[in-house]
Amino acid sequence: MSLTLERGARTALLGVSGSGKTTLLALAAGLEPPREGRVLFRGEDLYALEENKRASLRLAHFGFVFQDIQLFPLLDVFENVRLPLAFRGDADAEERAREALEAVGLARRMRARPSALSGGEQQRVAVARAFALRPLLLFADEPTARLDRDNARAVWELLMELGREHGTALLVATHDEALVARCDSRYRLEAGRLRAA
Amino acid sequence: MPNSPLDRAVGRAFGWRARAAVVLATGALGAFLVLRGALLAGLARRDADLLGGRATLALSRPLSPALARRARREGLRSASWVRFPTAAVHGSRVALATVLAVGPGYPLRGSFHLRSGKSGRPTRSRLPPAAGRVWVAPALAAFLKTRVGGRIAVGVARLRVAGLLESAPGIGWRASLFAPPLVMSAATLHATRLVVPQSRVDYGLSLDGPRAALASYLAWVRTLRPRPTVRQRRQVVRALRRTSRRLTRYAALVVLAIVALAVFALGLTARAAVRRLAPVAAYLIAQGVGRRRLRRGLLSALARPLLATALLGVPLALLYVALVAFLFRGKLPLAWAPLPVFGALLAAAVAIAVLALALWAGVLGGLARGSPAAALRTSRLPPRRTNGPFLAVALLLLGVLLVPSVGWRDPWLLLGLALGAVVLPVVFRTGFALLARFVRGRSVGLWWTANALARRGWASALEASALAFAIGLALAAVGVEHGIVHDLEHGLARGHPNWFLYGITPDARAPLARALARAGLGRPRYAPLVTARLTRIDGRPVRASSPRYRRAAWLLRHDQNLSTSRRLPPGNKVLAGHFWPSARVPAEASLSRRFAHLLHLGVGSTLTYRVAGRSVALTVTSIRRVDWWSFRPNFFVLASPPSLRGLPRSYLTSLAVPPSDVARLAHVLRRSPGVSAVDVTALLRLVHRALAAARSLVLLEAVSLFLAALLLAASALEESTAERREERALLTLWGLGPKRLRRLALEEAGLLGFAAGLVGGIGGILVTRRALASFLHLPEPSLLWMLPAALVAAALFLLLAAAAAPRLSRRSYAALRALDEGGGGL
Structure with missing residues (x-):
């Protein structure tokens, strides 16, 4: 199989549960070394890099949004968004975190703990986190699976905007047909093979 | 529910840290109860031999x-x-x-x-x-x-x-x-x-x-x-009981600390177990197992492993007992009988098992409350409702162990200990929160580290307190011992006298001086000794039974030795008033600070003594600091020379006798039968031997405390392991490599160690200063070495704890998979 992600492109990954969508995302994100084959990022083999360097690359250029929202439960919303920026060493981390939260409509909930937010709001925080990082590549795994239709649409719009504003390439594993319909290209993973859908 | 899923799950959740905590607590408590019983039995056995009668009369004539x-x-x-x-x-x-x-x-x-x-x-x-x-x-x-x-x-x-x-x-x-x-x-x-x-x-x-x-x-x-001193058997029995309480108090406090640390470690392991047991409990509730039945099931599943583990602490207790009995052989009146020993060990095992059961059942009881979904949610975060059982056990420990061991008579010590136990974790918790706020925006690594400690809340605070406590106590033990030895060695190195000769009658002075000179032992300088009984202070009669003189009762019940001196003795320093300027000043007294303190005396107070039927009144004109450990002749009360003129007296002298000349001194003493001699070197050897035994005991206790603190730290780590794994998985995902993650973990351990070491070091210095200055009246050697020592100890401790922390160094994808265990997602 071969998959190429262009700057600003939105790619949907389809497949039944257990077909290997999550594993493919992990491979592409430099998180799990493949048994065979290569993952190239800007022409460089990710798995030829030493693990710490690969991690630095991930910090600089990749973003993630999950089905399980994965916020730090004991940090407030603002810190959840600011932290990856701070770890990356961005001098304007606070400003960008604030902007990102304003963009997702949560500027007034910055000091709330994640547990005080609804599922949709938590997912918007996760998107704001990705948004603030302005990554070249965003990996999203079922980002709307646990949300109602309105929240799902809001999250999806935000992800689209991220691509438009910063030219972020999006690879999203999803069953959400509305979301699939908005993607530029669609691939289905079946019996270990990737086919254009 | 024998052999039910709950039994198996509880068995698995009751890990090595919980078992180690139960064994350690049982060992410490069992050893204490056995030794206390043996000491009481030993003292009781000597009850029959007390005084050689029902009462005694004693007089110095x-x-x-x-x-x-x-x-x-x-x-x-x-x-x-x-x-x-x-x-x-x-x-x-x-x-x-x-x-x-x-x-x-x-x-x-x-x-x-x-x-x-x-x-x-x-x-x-x-x-x-x-x-x-x-x-x-x-x-x-x-x-x-x-x-x-x-x-x-x-x-x-x-x-x-x-x-x-x-x-x-x-x-x-x-x-x-x-x-x-x-x-x-x-x-x-x-x-x-x-x-x-x-x-x-x-x-x-x-x-x-x-x-x-x-x-x-x-x-x-x-x-x-003159009235003879009367001692009755029942008074002596009471005094013995007091002595045994004093002897066991320190040990009781250390045992309390060990039990408290171990029990809290046990509680933290229970909180960690909640995560493992939550799905099983939720499943059982969903399957229709009633909450009461679930609670009963939890209790019965816990009771057997807890009691079995507590019994494993018995060999440890016996090992402690054997070590202490060996260290103090011949120094303490210990009496052994199999039945009380067996009873004490069994009581300790049952007490710790019940305490542990109460704590585990209290913490796990949260699983039987609320809906199955709520039970499942408890696996995500430490359940805050489990703080109740911790508080209950803390109060129980305070009531059952601390109060009886310290006693109501020492309310300040009791209050200090209780406040210390409560205040220290609060100080750490607040300190970490303030630090996190202070460093925010400066360094993300430091902020993350401080914030990690702050957001782990009581777990970090308990961990730091346990460590600080153990370090402070161990340093104080070493510091006091070092202070004593330092002073003894310093005193001897200055060539101070090492033999005292006393009971020298006026007529014997000249012959003894000649004999000593002939033997090449130098010319003695005699200090007069006048035996006197204090009868009045500031004109009012003094009674040993008066509450005002509770701490000076011994001084008032016995004759005191007064002496005179023309000038301020070497090694003494006037703290208040002035030492008499000439040897002709009548009726003045100079007191040691301790003596003045015990009897509430100051410059201007008057003391009236009864000496050989005569009354002698002295006005206090100076308070002195006395270097008791210099082994020079020193006196609580010095009188100006004319005040004791004409009163019956004996003399005291001191000599510096090298070991090679002791045989000559022995020869002189055999010819001067009225003269008593004290070999300070032999006394020092005894002091050293007693110190060595005490030092070994302190070391044993410090090691036990350290083990308990280590266990608490490991349990706190275990309690926060799931949380740490989630954090590390997320950070890995964001792009923090293994090197940076390791650095963050070490920084967290280092900051915790630094804070605990600093507090422990300062605590150690304060306790040592107080013990040396107020209780032992020793000059304080420099104690600044304690700070770096505390920090090194803390760093070593934290490295050990970090090494014991399970699965903190997983590879990124493995960590992510662990994150997946919650279901779905990347």
């Missing part, structure tokens, strides 16, 4: 024969005795001994406990040794390098050692620590020619008979002048 006659008339039996310290000589070895010379009929109660040799069979005797023979304590025989059948010189007499004395009525175990007893008959005493007028000797009369007759007799005795 020969007792009037009228006392014995009156006793006979009242229907009481009586036996006389004489007790004093003196030098016993064998070859070139000289040792201080407490001579008990007893008259016919002694003891009226109890008996002498003897052995014929080191491993000889114990025997009892109700008769004193035959004329010309003595019984000596094994320690004395060992020091003099003699044995049963050998001969020793006491005064001018050479006496045969007829037996080794395990204990004797009328000689307390404390007295036998530094001046081991030597028993002879009154007839033998005359042959020694040790007792002459002005000798520092206690003359005593033991009494026994009907209580009513004794009460009437003692009422008559109290009207006599």
Whole structure:
């Protein structure tokens, strides 16, 4: 199989549960070394890099949004968004975190703990986190699976905007047909093979 | 629900840290109960031998024969005795001994406990040794390098050692620590020619008979002048009980600390277990198992492994007991009986098992509350509702162990300990939160580290407190010991005198000086000793029973030694007032700070003493700091020379005698039978030996405390492991490599260690300063080394704890998979 992600492109990954969508995302994100084959990022083999360097690359250029929202439960919303920026060493981390939260409509909930937010709001925080990082590549795994239709649409719009504003390439594993319909290209993973859908 | 999923799940969740905590707590508590029981039994066994009668009269001059006659008339039996310290000589070895010379009929109660040799069979005797023979304590025989059948010189007499004395009525175990007893008959005493007028000797009369007759007799005795010191058996029993409480108090506090640390570690492991057990509990509730049944199931699943583990602590307790018994062999009156030992061990195992069961059941009880979904949610975060059982157990520990061990009589210590236990975690928790706020925006690594400690809340605070406590205590133990040894060695290095000669009558001064000069031991400088009884302070009569003088009762019940000096003795420093400018100033007194403090005296106070029927009034004109550990002749009360003129006195002198000259000194002493000698070097050796035993005990306790603190830290880590794994998985995902993650973990451990080390080090310095200055009256050596030592200890400890932390170094994808265990997602 071969998959190429262009700057600003939105790619949907389809497949039944257990077909290997999550594993493919992990491979592409430099998180799990493949048994065979290569993952190239800007022409460089990710798995030829030493693990710490690969991690630095991930910090600089990749973003993630999950089905399980994965916020730090004991940090407030603002810190959840600011932290990856701070770890990356961005001098304007606070400003960008604030902007990102304003963009997702949560500027007034910055000091709330994640547990005080609804599922949709938590997912918007996760998107704001990705948004603030302005990554070249965003990996999203079922980002709307646990949300109602309105929240799902809001999250999806935000992800689209991220691509438009910063030219972020999006690879999203999803069953959400509305979301699939908005993607530029669609691939289905079946019996270990990737086919254009 | 035998062999149910719950049994199996509880068995798995009850991990090695929980088991280690139960074993450690049982070991410490079991050992304490066994040793306390043995000490009480040992003291009780000597109850029968106390005083050698139901009461004793003692006076520092020969007792009037009228006392014995009156006793006979009242229907009481009586036996006389004489007790004093003196030098016993064998070859070139000289040792201080407490001579008990007893008259016919002694003891009226109890008996002498003897052995014929080191491993000889114990025997009892109700008769004193035959004329010309003595019984000596094994320690004395060992020091003099003699044995049963050998001969020793006491005064001018050479006496045969007829037996080794395990204990004797009328000689307390404390007295036998530094001046081991030597028993002879009154007839033998005359042959020694040790007792002459002005000798520092206690003359005593033991009494026994009907209580009513004794009460009437003692009422008559109290009207006599001079009044003999009366000691009754029940007073001595009470004093012994007090002593045993004092002896066990320190151990009780350390055991309390170990049990508390271990029990809290156990509680933290229970909180970690909640995560594992939550799905099982939720499943059982969803399957229709009632909450009450679930609670019962949890209790029964816990009870067996807890009790079995607690019983595993018994061998550890026995090991502790064996070590302490070995360290203090011959120094403490310990008596062993299988039944109380077994009972104490069983009680400790059951108590710890019940305590652990209460805590685990309390924490896990949260699983049986609420809906299955709520039970499942508890696996995500530490359930806050589990703080209740911690509080309950803390209060239980405070009530059951701390209060009885410290006692209500020392409310400040009690309050201080309780506040310390509560305040320290609060200080750490607040400190971490403030630090996180302070460093925000400066360094993300430091902020993350401080924030990690702050958001782990009580777990981090408990971890840091445990570590600080263990470090502070261990440093204080080492610091006090170091302070004592430093001072002793410093004092000796200055070439201070190492022998004291006392009981020198005025007539004996010149011959003794000549004999010492002939022996090449230098010319002695004599300090006068006037035996006096304090009767009034500021014109008001003083009573030993007065609450105002509670801490000075001993001083008031006994005669004091007054001395005079023309000028301020070397090593003394005037703290208040002025030392008399000339030797002609009449009726002035200079007091040691401790003496003044105990009797609430200051410059301007007046003291009235009774000396040989005369009243002597002294006005305090200065308070001195005295360097007691310099081993120079020092006195609580110095009087200006004219104030004691014409009063009966003996003299004291001190000599610096190198080991090579001791044989010559022994020769001089044999020719001066009235003179008593104290070998400070031998005394120091005893102090060192006692210190070595105490040091080993402190080390044993410090190691146990350290283990308990380590266990608590490991349990706190375990409790937060799931949280840490989630955090690390997220950070990995964001792009923090293994190197950076490791650095963050080490920074967290380092900051925790630094904070705990700093607090522990400062605490250690403060406790050591207080112990050295206020309790031991020693100059303080520099204690700044404690700070780096504390930090190094903390760093080592935290590295150990970090190494023990499970699965913190997983590879990124493995960590992510762990994150997936919640279901779905990347």
